[in-house]
Amino acid sequence: MQVFKFGGASVKNAAAVRNVAEIIKKHHSNELVIIISAMGKMTNAFEKLIKSYIEKSDDFNENLFYIRRFHLVMVEELFISTDPIYIELESLFLQISKFFSENKNVNYDYIYDQVVGYGEMLSTKIVSGYLNRSEVENTWLDARHLIQTDFQYRSANVDWTETCQNIQNAVSKPTLYITQGFIGSATNDTYTTLGREGSDYSAAIFSYCLNAESMTIWKDVPGVLNADPRYFENTSLLERISYREALEMAFYGATVIHPKTIKPLENKNIALHVKSFVDPDAKGTVITKGVAIFPENVCYTLKENQILLSITTKDFSFMIEHNISHLFKFFAENRIKVNLIQNSAISFSVCIEDMYSQFNNLKSVLAEHYNLEYYENVKLTSIRHYTAEIIKQYEHSNDVVLIQETNEVAQIITK
Ligand code: ADP
Numbered sequence: 001m002q003v004f005k006f007g008g009a010s011v012k013n014a015a016a017v018r019n020v021a022e023i024i025k026k027h028h029s030n031e032l033v034i035i036i037s038a039m040g041k042m043t044n045a046f047e048k049l050i051k052s053y054i055e056k057s058d059d060f061n062e063n064l065f066y067i068r069r070f071h072l073v074m075v076e077e078l079f080i081s082t083d084p085i086y087i088e089l090e091s092l093f094l095q096i097s098k099f100f101s102e103n104k105n106v107n108y109d110y111i112y113d114q115v116v117g118y119g120e121m122l123s124t125k126i127v128s129g130y131l132n133r134s135e136v137e138n139t140w141l142d143a144r145h146l147i148q149t150d151f152q153y154r155s156a157n158v159d160w161t162e163t164c165q166n167i168q169n170a171v172s173k174p175t176l177y178i179t180q181g182f183i184g185s186a187t188n189d190t191y192t193t194l195g196r197e198g199s200d201y202s203a204a205i206f207s208y209c210l211n212a213e214s215m216t217i218w219k220d221v222p223g224v225l226n227a228d229p230r231y232f233e234n235t236s237l238l239e240r241i242s243y244r245e246a247l248e249m250a251f252y253g254a255t256v257i258h259p260k261t262i263k264p265l266e267n268k269n270i271a272l273h274v275k276s277f278v279d280p281d282a283k284g285t286v287i288t289k290g291v292a293i294f295p296e297n298v299c300y301t302l303k304e305n306q307i308l309l310s311i312t313t314k315d316f317s318f319m320i321e322h323n324i325s326h327l328f329k330f331f332a333e334n335r336i337k338v339n340l341i342q343n344s345a346i347s348f349s350v351c352i353e354d355m356y357s358q359f360n361n362l363k364s365v366l367a368e369h370y371n372l373e374y375y376e377n378v379k380l381t382s383i384r385h386y387t388a389e390i391i392k393q394y395e396h397s398n399d400v401v402l403i404q405e406t407n408e409v410a411q412i413i414t415k
């Protein structure tokens, strides 16, 4: 069994869908499961729609129209005008409208998870239909009925036993399967999502449950590079890296792989290939257990929109275990991600990421006990396999707020 995953960029327009179909045709097999994300920037478009619903803004209809139009234009380019795909998409749009008109729940995260995954539902219907019409027979699966989760909306936790049972039962005959990334459900009709960019993780869940031989994620880059080409010049391809290397890079901002993807693959020793959908015959990157990074390169990752928060005790008492555990309780309760820690006798500094807009809450609870100082909008650069010369260059920059070095990685916070 093999698992492929195609992300939003790979299906952003009709030409891209045709390209994906070509890649699938080439690897056509009855032991292949394909996970697909929402098309192009459709998840962002759904987020905008949900926001306008919650704010009861006048843009709501326009936002819905935009999403509808995007998919209809795509379908008009890929199918004949009498194709049943039009009815299938209409039925999905009806479900979306029905939810909005009947919903009474005011919880933003709940509403978000009931709607945002329709981007994936629409894209997989289109790709599956297009493949079927192009003589690549396939079975479409609703991942919401397979990935069983808890109720933690927007970053749900997977129930592995249930999920594996569901997936093994669903993927039981020799055929090509197409399904969605990103989505699951807590009960039959309470949908959840695995977090933004979570489709890589979905593919890893399928790979794990099916004991796949390998998993391939198809990207708009040649593979895992030593740095994100959007932010760094002269990047180069890493041909082989270990799960550990990939996990560290992903955790600190190499968005080419969702950080949760690695563990399920590592547990079952499933090789992860990162390949280019633009140049599908090129080698790409292979990620396996324990291999030394090749070629040996310095690797850079960057995280923007970080907050450097410095916390000091009010009464000059030491910042010791008791206070620190107290702080982490607040971080966890507010779903704050901590990317760097530095402490001294009476102060504790953290570089944090506020993914769920909880920083104001956090500040008000912490301010009851501690003095706070913070810089918003700082950047965190992590440099793996760094050299002393590289750090020297940073030391001379006025923008640097903090440098922390360990054996393997240097972390630098800049304004
Ligand atoms: P998907 O279409 O599957 O969602 P993404 O856009 O999330 O794919 O991931 C691909 C992008 O990841 C690239 O366009 C690149 O800008 C970014 N990226 C970040 N770090 C790296 C890295 N180390 N190597 C390659 N790409 C990277």
Ligand code: ASP
Residues within 6 Å of the ligand: 007, 008, 037, 038, 043, 044, 119, 181, 182, 195, 196, 197, 198, 199, 200
């Ligand atoms: N469509 C979702 C997102 O944009 C999931 C994914 O693409 O991985 O976050």
Ligand code: MG
Residues within 6 Å of the ligand: 007, 008, 197
């Ligand atoms: Mg993505």
